Amino acid sequence: xxxxxxxxxxxxxxxxxxxxxxxxxxxxxxxxxxxxxxxxxxxxxxxxxxxxxxxxxxxxxxxxxxxxxxxxxxxxxxxxxxxxxxxxxxxxxxxxxxxxxxxxxxxxxxxxxxxxxxxxxxxxxxxxxxxxxxxxxxxxxxxxxxxxxxxxxxxxxxxxxxxxxxxxxxxxxxxxxxxxxxxxxxxxxxxxxxxxxxxxxxxxxxxxxxxxxxxxxxxxxxxxx
Amino acid sequence: xxxxxxxxxxxxxxxxxxxxxxxxxxxxxxxxxxxxxxxxxxxxxxxxxxxxxxxxxxxxxxxxxxxxxxxxxxxxxxxxxxxxxxxxxxxxxxxxxxxxxxxxxxxxxxxxxxxxxxxxxxxxxxxxxxxxxxxxxxxxxxxxxxxxxxxxxxxxxxxxxxxxxxxxxxxxxxxxxxxxxxxxxxxxxxxxxxxxxxxxxxxxxxxxxxxxxxxxxxxxxxx
Numbered sequence: 001x002x003x004x005x006x007x008x009x010x011x012x013x014x015x016x017x018x019x020x021x022x023x024x025x026x027x028x029x030x031x032x033x034x035x036x037x038x039x040x041x042x043x044x045x046x047x048x049x050x051x052x053x054x055x056x057x058x059x060x061x062x063x064x065x066x067x068x069x070x071x072x073x074x075x076x077x078x079x080x081x082x083x084x085x086x087x088x089x090x091x092x093x094x095x096x097x098x099x100x101x102x103x104x105x106x107x108x109x110x111x112x113x114x115x116x117x118x119x120x121x122x123x124x125x126x127x128x129x130x131x132x133x134x135x136x137x138x139x140x141x142x143x144x145x146x147x148x149x150x151x152x153x154x155x156x157x158x159x160x161x162x163x164x165x166x167x168x169x170x171x172x173x174x175x176x177x178x179x180x181x182x183x184x185x186x187x188x189x190x191x192x193x194x195x196x197x198x199x200x201x202x203x204x205x206x207x208x209x210x211x212x213x214x215x216x217x218x219x220x221x222x223x224x225x
Numbered sequence: 226x227x228x229x230x231x232x233x234x235x236x237x238x239x240x241x242x243x244x245x246x247x248x249x250x251x252x253x254x255x256x257x258x259x260x261x262x263x264x265x266x267x268x269x270x271x272x273x274x275x276x277x278x279x280x281x282x283x284x285x286x287x288x289x290x291x292x293x294x295x296x297x298x299x300x301x302x303x304x305x306x307x308x309x310x311x312x313x314x315x316x317x318x319x320x321x322x323x324x325x326x327x328x329x330x331x332x333x334x335x336x337x338x339x340x341x342x343x344x345x346x347x348x349x350x351x352x353x354x355x356x357x358x359x360x361x362x363x364x365x366x367x368x369x370x371x372x373x374x375x376x377x378x379x380x381x382x383x384x385x386x387x388x389x390x391x392x393x394x395x396x397x398x399x400x401x402x403x404x405x406x407x408x409x410x411x412x413x414x415x416x417x418x419x420x421x422x423x424x425x426x427x428x429x430x431x432x433x434x435x436x437x438x439x440x441x442x443x444x445x446x447x448x
Binding site: 070171190 | 229232295298303307312336340386391392393395407410415416420423427
C-alpha cells in the first residue's frame with residue numbers, strides 16, 4: 001500500500017506540480033470558453049439553414065455535416081496542424097484546436113438542431129406565416145425556440161463531448177490540462193499528476209453527466225409512452 | 226492548384242502508401258471489433274445487473290458509468306498506458322486502447338440499455354412472469370430485446386462516435402490507420418497520406434452515419 005500511495009497519490013509530487021497543472025487547467029478552460037459558444041452558434045445557423053431548405057446551401061451543409069461526423073476529430077486536428085503548413089498556412093497549436101473542434105462541434109450541433117427544428121409541427125409554421133410573418137422570422141421566433149427546447153439533452157451531451165475533446169490538444173503539445181499532467185509526470189516520475197488531472201476532469205464534468213443522465217431518462221420515458 | 230494537388234492529392238504517393246495504410250485500417254478494424262463486442266456485452270451485463278435493483282450494486286454501476294462518461298477517453302488511455310506501469314501492470318499499446326474503449330463504450334451502452342429496459346411497458350413484465358418465466362429469463366428474453374429496439378438509434382450513434390475514438394490509439398503508438406498515415410507523411414514529407422487516411426475513415430464511417438440518420442428518422446416516424 002505505501003508503494004501505491006507513492007506512485008499514485010504522492011503529496012510532494014502533487015505540491016511540486018500543482019502550479020504547472022493549474023496553468024494547464026486555465027488553458028483547458030480557455031479552450032472551452034472559446035469553442036463551445038462558437039460551435040453552438042454555428043450549429044444553430046446550420047440547423048436553421050437546413051431546416052429552411054435553402055437551395056444548394058442546404059445540400060452543401062448536409063455534406064459538410066456528414067463528412068465531419070465521419071472522421072475522428074483527432075484526424076482533423078492533425079491535418080490542420082501538420083498538413084496546412086505545406087500550403088504556407090501555419091496555425092498555432094491553440095488556433096488549430098479552437099478551429100478544428102469548433103468546425104467539428106458545429107457539425108454535430110447542426111445535426112442536433114436540424115432534427116429539433118424538423119420536429120416542430122407544420123401547424124406552428126402555418127400559424128406564423130398566416131399572421132404575416134416571413135418564413136425567416138417564423139423560423140427564428142416560432143420554430144427555433146420550440147425546437148431548441150426539444151433537443152436540450154443531446155445538446156448537453158455534445159457540450160460534454162466537446163469539453164472532453166479539448167484533451168486532444170495534448171497531442172499537438174498544446175499545454176492544456178492533460179499535456180501539463182504528462183509533463184509533470186516526467187518531472188516527478190510517478191503517476192500522481194495524471195491522477196490529479198483525471199480528478200479535475202471528473203470534478204468539472206461529473207455534475208453535468210449526472211444532470212444529463214436525468215434529462216435523458218426523462219426524455220426516453222416520455223418518448224416511449 | 227497544381228501545388229495543392231501535389232501536396233494533398235499526390236497520386237504516386239497515394240499508390241505507394243496504400244498498402245501500409247490498408248494495414249493500418251485492418252488494425253483500426255480489429256480494435257473497433259474488439260471495442261464494439263466487448264463494450265456492448267459489458268454494457269448489457271451492467272444494465273441487467275442494475276435491473277435487479279439491488280441498491281449497492283446499482284450504485285456501483287452508476288458510479289462506473291458516470292466516471293467513464295466524465296473522463297476524456299484520451300486521459301484514460303494515457304492513465305492506463307503511462308500510469309498503470311507504476312503499479313507493475315503493463316498492457317501492450319493495442320490492449321491499453323482496447324480496454325479503455327471497451328470501458329468507455331460499456332458505460333455509455335449501459336446507460337442506453339437501461340433507458341430501454343425501464344421504458345418497456347410494465348404489462349410485458351407481468352405477462353412474462355405469468356407464463357412462469359423467472360425474473361432473469363423474463364428480463365433476458367422478453368424485456369431486454371424490446372428495450373434494445375427502442376434505443377437502437379441512439380445506440381448506433383454512440384457506437385459510431387466511440388469507434389471513431391480508435392484514432393486515439395495512435396497516441397500510444399498503436400500502428401492503426403492514423404498512426405500509419407502520420408508515419409507515411411513523415412517519410413514522404415508530404416501530407417497526401419493524411420488525405421488518404423481521411424478518405425478511408427470516410428469510406429468506413431459515412432455509410433454508418435447514413436444508417437444512423439435513417440434509424441433516427443424511422444424512430445421519429447414510429448413515435
